[in-house]
Amino acid sequence: MKKLTSSCVKMPILPLLSFLFLFFAHSHSHSLLYDQEHAVLLKIKQYLQNPPFLHHWIPSNSSHCTWPEIRCTNGSVTSLTMYNTNITQTLPPFLCDLKSLTHIDFQLNFIPGEFPTSLYNCSKLEYLDLSQNTFVGRIPDDIHHLASLSFLSLGGNNFSGDIPASIGRLKQLRSLYLHQCLFNGSFPAEIGNLSNLELLHAFSNHMLPPTKLPSSLTQLNKLKVFHMFESNLVGEIPETIGHMVALENLDLSKNGLSGQIPNGLFMLKNLSIVYIYKNRLSGDIPGVVEAFNLTELDLSENNLTGKIPDDLGKLSKLTYLCLSMNQLSGTVPESIGRLPSLTDFIVFLNNLSGTLPPDFGRISKLETFQVASNSFTGRLPKNLCYYGRLVGLTAYDNNLSGELPESLGSCSSLQNLWVQNNELSGNIPSGLWTSLNLSSIMINENKFTGQLPERLNENISELSISYNQFSGIIPLGVSSWKNIVVFNASHNLFNGSIPLELTSLPHLTILLLDHNQFTGPLPSDIVSWKSLINLDLNHNQLSGEIPLAIAQLSALNILDLSENRISGQIPLQLALMRLTNINLSSNNLVGRIPSEFENLGFASSFLNNPGLCADTAVLNLILCNSKPQRARTDTRSASHVIITSLVVAASLLALLSSFLMIRVYRKRKQELKRSWKLTSFQRLSFTKANIVSSSMSEHNIIGSGGFGAVYRVGVGDSNYVAVKKIRSNRKLEEKLVSSFLAEVEILSNIRHNNIVKLLCCVSKEDSLLLVYEYLENHSLDRWLHNKSKQIAPGSVLDWPKRLHIAIGAAQGLCYMHHDCLPPVVHRDVKTSNILLDSKFNAKVADFGLAMMLMKPEELATMSAVAGTFGYIAPEYAQTTRVNEKIDVYSFGVVLLELTTGKEANHGDEYSSLAEWSWRHIELGTDVEDILDKEIKEACYMDEICNIFKLGVMCTATLPASRPSMKEVLKILLNCSSNSLTIGEKNGIYDSVPLLKNSKWENQVEYYTDDD
Structure with a gap:
């Protein structure tokens, strides 16, 4: 028994020891691995220069697996995510020392350099997202070493060259993102070998050469989403696209595709979204019976002909149907009006006719109904x-024809009503005028009747009702239409006087009341019309004199008071406004025409006013000096005594008034000195009294903006400063002013020859005066677009001056972006904020300091009045992300203005100069044909073309596609020395690899005050 017991005791010892040995070995190994990974993570933090967002990464006993950027599996780091954290360093080369990494996400940062091949050491990597950074160079040909990847996103970078064929060897890929890059080589057919691929994004690769859609892509029978819009695709869509049996979402829009839409496309049973607009597809729309899952179909902006197929009415899941801008004809099938899921029906700009199906909206929850520019009849x-x-x-x-549907009167969701140029008639449904969300009513050129309402929805900004049969008066309630920007009521039957209440609309820019039956005088108190650009009151029965207050409307550009009964003289102040277009003909005006109007540009502006005369024959009026002057000696003799007595009395009264005024002036001057506070940022040669006691009157204004006017103020015998007076209708809050002054002090320390010096700030409780150095040649926009009475007509900036100005402005911005710590982003770069000294040296001005003093509701108002449309980068308009690239975009617009001579808002109502320029490049327009004729000299042509192309690159939609200001400046300097050549073989994009080459770094020279 003892033996047995002993044997029973001894037998388990060896296995137990083995277990304990393995347990402690594993624990030791696990602890060692933990320590190694912890050390690597802290090393990563140090490599990234200890960014604030990693403040919790500290050596401690707490597990790094609890850090939000880390995910662990079985105690080992498997995931590292640093999304949108403003990283500006390259990826740590030792990242794969974390041996178990399967997931890496560094999207939406500013990571520079080439693709990090050190990631090949991450042998288990399955998920890699490096999108929306600033990587450059080529995607390496050996990227297939990342063999385990199922997700790869490299979009939104500056990768160039070919998309490597080796990507086709990543057999595990399910999602591939290669969008918005600078690829200028081939799109590989080998991508068709990715048999597991479910999503492929290759859109907005503008720089790809004309590329046919590889037929091999139709082998991707698991692909569900395929987006390759805006990527220079040409040729036909392969008929074999029907082999992509899993396809659900297809977007090939905005390319150069041609031919017919393949029938196979609509045989796909899983297809839910098709976007193939803005191409050159032709032929009829094929039958679509099999595509019963289709929810969105966009075939707009092609050359499609024939009728809308009846089969479309069988797509019961269709929510979005867009067939606009084609050549479709015939009627709209009745069955489409009965589609149960349809929310958006868009067929404008076709040749469609007949009546619209009456069931539209009755069965489906319709949101958009766009049938404009066709030949539809009926109701x-x-x-x-x-x-x-x-x-x-x-x-x-x-x-x-017929009346507007009565149901629109209770349609609170309606925002835009555009039914102009039809045969519609009757009264407007009563509830429509006050519909809660309505912002634009355009019903002109119809046969509507009735009167204007007392109340109008306060959101309405545009009311166009011209060429109708509206009658009655403009109601007194018009004063409540506070947000009206455009009011066009011309060619109607309105009568009565123009009410004073109409003059209280502060945002009104266009007022057209011509061809009505208005009577009485013009309102005299119109100072609220500060935004008014166009005032047309011709063909009425208005009387009285032209009010002097019109001369205070600084934005007014067009004035038409012709065909009325207006009398009196033409105010001299009107001539000083430099109106582009003025018409005062066919009235009862008398007196001498102001000399400023004596030129051919106003030859028809004053006709049929028998009492008017001119000093020259250019206006086709009676000459003033040809009128006989009859002596009136008897009258003079009779009134001589009375006049003498009045002169003596007036002199005594004037002396007394002068004495009182001097006392009041001295007292007020002392009060001013006490209430104003001066904050100096430079050594000054003047005092605050020189500024606050100066005459900041209208004739001293040298510029203006949404936040106030800028005055030229003398501070010595021949010295001047520029004073920006910031308006405010409220007492400025103390906290706000303190914050403002702190920011001003920071910006006052920016010292550079190409940045306007901020000298001081003078403030009191409701006003602020910013005092800058004065620059004799004012702003660049005045020279480019002849916007100033200080600049002689016909004065033109030659090309050497324009290039000199571009270099100077670029040097200022380059200093702000690359030499200031932290970098300074201007946020409002435009030609009116580039000032010129006597030698045309450019200086960047106006950092938008005044905006800091505005409350959100005031900012909204100001933006409606004083926006900078045409200069705003797309991402700045859509998000709150602000970095240096928004300045690069705006500066690109400035370069386009310098080379084309056109304004930033040049284009149609939906586009800007930047979009106009991109469109010409995409159409292959010869650049020389769109340059400013004033500077088209053969010896500078290559230089000007290069700068135009640089402007186009700077205005790329994707921020990562834009060069830095350092790179921009380098190109400008090289252009200046005639050493830059941008080849024409591949269009504007040949210079991009050069731009993005790292050897350009630290080669840019610019000059500071110290130089």
Whole structure:
């Protein structure tokens, strides 16, 4: 028994020891691995220069697996995520010392350099997202070493060259993002070998040469989403696209595709979204019976002909149908009006005719209905807003008749009503005028009747009702239309006087009341019309004199008072406004025409006013000196005594008044000195009294903006400063002023020859005066676009001066972006903020300091009045992300203005100069044909073309695609020395690899005050 017991005791010892040995070995190994990974993570933090967002990464006993950027599996780091954290360093080369990494996400940062091949050491990597950074160079040909990847996102970078064929060897890929890069080589057919691929994004690769859609892509029978819009695709869509049986979402829009839409496309049973607009596809729309899952179909902006297929009415899941801008004809099938899921019906700009299906909106929850520019007849469907979801009704340029549907009167969701140029008639549904969300009413060129309402929805900014049969008076309630920007009521039957209440609309820019039956004088108190650009009151029965207050409307550019009964003289102040267009003909005006109007540009502006005369024959009026001057000696003799007595009395009264005024002036001057506070940032040669006691009157204004006017103020015998007076209708809060002054002090320390010096700030409780150095040649926009009476007509900036100005402004911005710590982003770069001294040296001005003093509601108001449309980078308009690239975009617009001579808002109502320039490049327009004729000299042509192309690159939609200001400056300096050549073989993009080459770093020279 003892033996047995002993044997039973001894037998388990060896296995137990083995277990304990393995346990402690594993624990030791696990502890060692933990320590190693902890050390690597702290090393990563140090490599990234200890960014604030990693403040919690500290040596401690707490597990790094609890850090939000880390995910662990079985105690080992498997995931590292640093999304949108403003990283500006390259990726740590030792990242793969974390041996178990399967997931790396560094998207939406500013990571520079080439693709980090050190990631090949991450042998387990399955997920890699490096999108939205600033990587440059080529994607390496051996990227297939990342063999385990199932997700790869490299979009939104500056990668160039070919997309490597080796990507086709990443057999595990399910998602591939290669969008918005600078690829200028081939798109590999080998991507068709990715048999597991479910999502492929290759859109917005503008720099790809004309590329046919590889037929091999149709082998991707697991692909669900394929987006390759805006990527220079040409040729036909392969008929074999029907082999992509899993395809659900297809977007090939904005390319150069041609031919017909393949029938196979609509045989795909899983297809839910198709976007193939803005191409050159032709032929009829094929039958679509099999595509019963289709929810969105966009075939707009092609050359499609024939009828809309009846088969479309069988797509019961269709929510979005856009066939606009084609050559479709015939009627709209009745069945489309009964599609149960349809929310958006868009067929404008076709040759469609007949009546619109009456069931539109009755069955589906319609939101958008756009049928403009066709030949539709009959009435609008009466149930368009049946479910109260209709946002936009666009039906202009048709032959529609009858009244507007009564249901629109209770359609609170409606925002835009555009039905102009039809045969519509009757009264406007009463509730429509006050519809809660309505912002734009355009019903002109119809046969509507009735009167204007007392109340109008306060959101309405545009009211166009011209060429109708509206009658009655403009109601006194017009004063409540506070947000009206455009009011066009011309060619109607309105009568009565123009009410004073109409003059209280502060945002009104266009007022057209011509061809009506208005009577009485013009309102005299019109100072609220500060934004008014166009005032047209011709063909009425207005009387009285031209009010002097019109001369205070600083924005006014067009004035037409012709065909009325206006009398009196033409105010001299009107001549000083430098109006582009003025017409005072066919009135009862008398007296001498101001000399400023004596030129051919106003030859027809004063005709048919028998009492007017001119000093020259250029205006086709009676000459003033040809009128006989009859002596009136008897009158003079009779009144001589009375006049003498009046002169003596007036002199005594003037002396007394002068004495009182001097006392009041001295007292006020002392009060001013006590209430104003001066904060100096430079050594000054003047005092605050020189500024606050100066005459900041209208004739001293040298510029203006949304926040106030800028005055030229003398501070010595021949010295001047520029004073920006910031308006405010409220007492400025103390905290706000303190914050403002702190920011001003920071910016006052920016010292550079190409940045306007901020000398001091003078403030009191409701006003601020910013005092800058004065620059004799004012702003660049005045020279480019002849916007100043200080600049002689016909004065032109030659090309050497323009290039000199561009270099100077670039040097200022380069200093702000690359030499200031932290970098300073201007946020409002434009030609009016580039000032010129006597030698045309450029200086960047106006950092938008005044905006800091505005409350949010005031900012919204100001932006409506004083926006900078045309200069704003797309990402700045859409998000709150602000970095140096928004300045690069704006500066690119300045370069386009310098080379084309056009303004930043040049284009149609939906586009800007930047978009106009990109469109010409995409169409292959010869650049020389769109340059400013004033500077087209053969010896500078290559230089000007290069700078135009640089401007186009700077205005790329994607921030990562834009060069830095350092790179921009380098190109400008090279252009200046005629050493830069941008080849034409691949268009504007040949210079991009050069721009993005790291050897350019630290080679840019610019000059500071110290130089």
